[in-house]
Amino acid sequence: MTITRLTASVLGVVALLLAACGAPPTEEVAEPAATDQPAATAAAEPSATEAATESATEDLYAQLEGLDPEQRRETLLEMAAEEEGAVMFYGSPNVDDITPVLEGFTEETGIETELFRSGAREVFQRVLQEAEAGRLGADAIIVSQGDMAALEAEGLLMPLQTPLMDELVPDGRSETFAPAYLAVHVAAWNTDRVGPEQQPSTWEDVLVSPPGLVAFDQSDYGWFATLVTEYFMAEQGMTEEEAVKVFQDAMPDNVVMRGHSAGTELLLAGEFAMHASLYMHDVRGFQDAPIEWEPAVEPVIYMPFSVGVTATSARPASALLLVDYILGAEEGQAIFASVGRTPANLKVEEGAIPPEYESMGVPSEILLEERDKWEQLWLDEVVSRVGDDRT
Numbered sequence: 001m002t003i004t005r006l007t008a009s010v011l012g013v014v015a016l017l018l019a020a021c022g023a024p025p026t027e028e029v030a031e032p033a034a035t036d037q038p039a040a041t042a043a044a045e046p047s048a049t050e051a052a053t054e055s056a057t058e059d060l061y062a063q064l065e066g067l068d069p070e071q072r073r074e075t076l077l078e079m080a081a082e083e084e085g086a087v088m089f090y091g092s093p094n095v096d097d098i099t100p101v102l103e104g105f106t107e108e109t110g111i112e113t114e115l116f117r118s119g120a121r122e123v124f125q126r127v128l129q130e131a132e133a134g135r136l137g138a139d140a141i142i143v144s145q146g147d148m149a150a151l152e153a154e155g156l157l158m159p160l161q162t163p164l165m166d167e168l169v170p171d172g173r174s175e176t177f178a179p180a181y182l183a184v185h186v187a188a189w190n191t192d193r194v195g196p197e198q199q200p201s202t203w204e205d206v207l208v209s210p211p212g213l214v215a216f217d218q219s220d221y222g223w224f225a226t227l228v229t230e231y232f233m234a235e236q237g238m239t240e241e242e243a244v245k246v247f248q249d250a251m252p253d254n255v256v257m258r259g260h261s262a263g264t265e266l267l268l269a270g271e272f273a274m275h276a277s278l279y280m281h282d283v284r285g286f287q288d289a290p291i292e293w294e295p296a297v298e299p300v301i302y303m304p305f306s307v308g309v310t311a312t313s314a315r316p317a318s319a320l321l322l323v324d325y326i327l328g329a330e331e332g333q334a335i336f337a338s339v340g341r342t343p344a345n346l347k348v349e350e351g352a353i354p355p356e357y358e359s360m361g362v363p364s365e366i367l368l369e370e371r372d373k374w375e376q377l378w379l380d381e382v383v384s385r386v387g388d389d390r391t
Helices: 048-064 069-080 095-109 120-132 145-153 203-207 221-233 240-253 260-268 280-284 316-327 332-338 371-385
Strands: 002-005 087-091 113-117 140-144 178-190 214-217 255-257 274-279 300-309 359-361
Touching: 048 069, 048 316, 069 316, 087 095, 087 120, 087 316, 095 113, 095 316, 095 332, 120 140, 120 145, 140 145, 140 316, 145 300, 178 260, 178 280, 178 316, 178 332, 203 221, 203 240, 203 274, 214 260, 221 240, 221 300, 221 359, 221 371, 240 371, 255 260, 260 274, 260 280, 274 280, 300 316, 316 332
Parallel strands: 002 113, 087 113, 087 140, 214 255, 214 274, 300 359
Antiparallel strands: 140 300, 178 274, 178 300
16 A cells, blocks of 8 residues: 655644644644635536546446445446556545555455545645646545535535445435544543542533633634534523633633644643543543543534545546445444544444443534634634633
8 A cells, every 4th residue: 555644743742732822823633624725616517527427427336226235345346357556545544543444455355545644634625626637636535524525515526325324323424425433522631630529520610610721622613613502502501602602711711722632642741631622532542641531521522534435536446345345344444443543333332432421423514504603703702812811
């Protein structure tokens, strides 16, 4: 497998921590892309290439119609044998997480892969830039649900039909993509700075009466919007203005940074007492370390990262085989779980959100129709208040 990487690790980058100044750092992480990115150029009428691509897609699914999973796999393998070259995979999962999945796919099918890995923002931008240039290098893609929906709106994804769809969480899916794994946000604390009697049990404990300095991630507008609408408004009976004010009032006494992996490292180092929204798989990765997240502050919020096949893939059968492999409970999903990722297939128990905790996905309308509103509220009305009253 060939790997292309553009971004360096952000682990241990202490410069990301914002003190009283409140100026946001610029380090890129695997988070949803901004909506003001240049859109791919689309012709008013379908081009001959687009028409041929649509016809090829229809022919592909016509040959798969009515087949059971094993017959489907054998048919796709036969079709893939006629395709030339390795499957080009673009994605935001860490190389150490996605490489075992791609290697397992090659071992099982004999189909080689090439990987372009970067932050979700860079992957999203690269796909759009390639589309504008009249070429699309990727055959299959994993980025955040919001970014996949934006690519879908540009007509850059092939319709996705897979018998595995019913095994997956209901979030992060559409006619062209399916959830591959979940980025699960959890409040976590440093046990050297937060004693057992100080551990938070509610979001009010985290935001209104925290046990010490709390860090927030600059990119977490979806987490913020979900807590505002689904917890403080729907469960606690607040108005939107009242719920937003809870976050606004918390910011002057706390800090904002960017990068969940870096946030985990800084929490371990004791730079702050608590982080409001680290990734569960990062926190779980440390044993015998001064970091804890359980019992969880509920609800636990998660963001799906989704997978799909590009509309102009030169290897659609191979790419569809790869997507099926990624979504399979005993294949890609089991591998994701083994490296600490949270699987999207409900049949996989390892690595899943513990069932005793209330959890909810970021509503699709927040990621799509209301994204501008919630990003602006989070950045301009909440995050901007960090350090206002600090001395």
